[in-house]
Amino acid sequence: MSADDTTMKTLDPDATPFARFDAMSEEERHQAAVSDPDARPLMPEDMSRMRRVPQVRTMRRALGLTQEEFAARFHVPIGTLRDWEQGRKEPDATAKAYLKVIAKNPDVVQEALKRTA
Template sequence: MIAQALADTDWAAQDSLSDEEIARRVVADPDAAPILSDAETAAALVRTVRHRLGLSQAAFAARFHIPAGTLRDWEQSRKKPDTTAMAFLRVIAREPDMVARALDPVTR
């Protein structure tokens, strides 16, 4: 099914579309995922990790030594985490307990 759809696609026509036309088509297609800005993508990552851990914003911020206001700004797409913060969030997503232990002054 996928192979057939790829074979049936007019790739030259697709390549000729402008960014604006692509954006219009995405908005018009109810099955298409929205195009997210970098800040919106980062916000989704932060919220997903926090929710998966079952933590409030305050608890997540305290556990991982992130200022609560910064976390709130990230989740509301007001600010985008820099490259270092995104790397830290990805490590938290994979190994939250290890990060919490590493940051805990009692276990150091």
């Protein structure tokens, strides 16, 4: 296998068939999407089978923290955090409210927790 076979190639925007797509009506676009088995729109029954990515994981990653750092910084038991992230358990109403506050202003939460320690 040559290096040419493994090198990423960029698409030339002029070489893509956007003119054909632009000429399609909204109904034709929808029919084309539905008929494409590799890229058809998600249906409600598809959504019911899919697992949501736990939002606490997304929030923790956005803060640039490991599980251990997040747990220590915000006084959440590491096992609880892992259960939330792995979908074994859902945060209860109080924990959800706390997570919303952390997401909104993590520095203020961290400062408040330092003062009470």
